[in-house]
Amino acid sequence: MIDVSDHDGIALLTLDHGPVNALDRELLTRLAETLEAVADARAVVLTGSGRSFSAGVDLKRVIEGGAAYAETFLPALHRATLALFDHPRPVVGAVNGHALAGGCVLAAACDVRLMSGGSIGLTELAAGVPFPAVCLEVVRHAVGPALDALVLGAGRLAPRQALAIGLVHALVEPEELLAAALLRANELCRAPSDVYALSKRQLHRPAHQRIGAARPLDDGEVLKLWSAERTGRTLREYLASLRRG
Template identity: 70%
Template structure:
């Protein structure tokens, strides 16, 4: 599910979970565990297997599991993304293909984002579900004023347009992606680890403060909407439209 390799002290974490690395409860629980297991690595590169980095939330599991599954899933989603966002060492996303919805947020939670192929974007509203606080604020940290268009437009961007709004830092060829990501990670390691971690916390403080302020009031409503029968009917219709 999460494959770990080591390259000169840099941990390479590869999501290997089905054909498109869809985010279900099991994968979301595995991400923090994988990060904890490589806590002493100089840096982390996160990538996906196959044709996708991650196609986002496994909506079929949401519909099949119902409210009980959603009650476990949404906290796990926020925890996984916040753990990645707050990892103290350098984290580089090597986006090897489509990074959609929650997959886009996973990439945005990384310090540096390289992309070679596919599309990236937020499709939650198109599917009929709102954002939990943590993913929304991670995206706000990553793209700033471009967030409104990304959320309300629910569109997909190719690598170069994504780079134009700061969502992607560099576009590279597929055959160069991992090597470039490793070089980027190594370069970030030139900063002493404690200084890097401290600076990262400083940069993240506004996002963390917004998360702490909004979660108590907004996330219960998000859970209510994601758990409702009306939402699940809309998700079934959305999934049917994709066939």
């Protein structure tokens, strides 16, 4: 589900969960646990297996599980996103292919994002589901004023478009991606680990303040909408449209 390898003290985490690394409750739980387990690594690099970083939430599981699944899935999504966003050590995302919806959120939670191909974007509104406050504010931290168009447009960006708005920091050839990500992670380790961790907390403080203010207002409504019968119908239609191309 997640492969972990050590590269001179840098933990390389590779999502390996089906053909497109779709995010389900189990994968997100494992990601949070794995990030806790590598808390003492010099740095972390997160990438995906195959041709996708992550194509987003496993919508079939949401449809099949209904409200009961949504009640456990959304907390797992929050926990994994914050575990990545708040990891005290440098975190580099090696975006090796499509990073859509929740996959885009995980990429945005990394300190530095390198991309080698595919598309990236927030497609939630196209699928008919709202954003949890945690996900919205983590992406806002990454892209700032570009968030509105990214959310409301619900489209996919080519790598160069993502670079232009700061969603990714550099474009890298596929065969060079992991080496470049490990090199960038090693460069970020030049600062003392406690200094890096404090600086990261300072930079993230506004996002956490917004999350703290929004969650009491939004989380209940988000869960209600994710659990609604209408959402299930909309997701089925969305998946059918994807199969039709």
